[in-house]
Amino acid sequence: MPVLITVVAVVGALSTLNLVLTVGVVKRLREHTKMLGAVQGDPVRLEVGQEVGAFDTSTTLGEPLPRDLLSGPILFGFFSPTCEPCRDKLPRFVEYARQEPGGRSSVIATVVGDAGAAAEFVTELTQVAHVVVEDSGGAMSTALGIRAFPSVLRAERQTDGRLIVVDDDVALGRPTSLTA
Structure with a gap:
């Protein structure tokens, strides 16, 4: 019985650690998604209908x-x-x-x-x-x-x-x- 309690405790600790790491990864992915959205939103050249600037x-x-x-x-x-x-x-x-x-x-x-x-x-x-x-x-x-x-x-x-x-x-x- 003590072995079973130890195994359950170790599995519980590993599951808690996994949950904490997963939450951290999801948070980081949201930050990166926001950064990529900001970069992709900036046009990389003039678009159709826009006037060419002076040169x-x-x-x-x-x-x-x-x-x-x-x-x-x-x-x-x-x-x-x-x-x-x-x-x-x-x-x-x-x-x-x-x-x-x-x-x-x-x-x-x-x-x-x-x-x-x-x-x-x-x-x-x-x-x-x-x-x-x-x-x-x-x-x-x-x-x-x-x-x-x-x-x-x-x-x-x-x-x-x-x-x-x-x-x-x-x-x-x-x-x-x-x-x-």
Whole structure:
């Protein structure tokens, strides 16, 4: 009988310990869920219908690139040399941009990061786009609200003169076409 009492006491103690640990895990999961919800709620780029912010920068070739001189549909691509998905998406972006109806004049690619590390990206992108290299939080990234890489957007000039995002996640696998 004393053995049975000891076994029941040990099982009871282990069950109580298990209950305490489970309550702690559930509390921690709720905290993490709340943190993830806050992160996912922040947009990582401008969304359809939002206006592109002001920017006045220049390309790697020294060409001035003010927002107010852009017209027609513009394809924007944002890449970072430290981002592995960017390396995977870059060839598809180059091929897609090569087929843009407006040609190179309707494509702007921004490489965010160190100019030395960006050189490989710049070489590929210069063939098909106006290329801007900037640090994190630069004029182009700020104007389009970019907080994740790679990002590909399309914007168009409206009749009232505003430059508005018309596609906030361009599918590079589909053929290019002008948006209506």
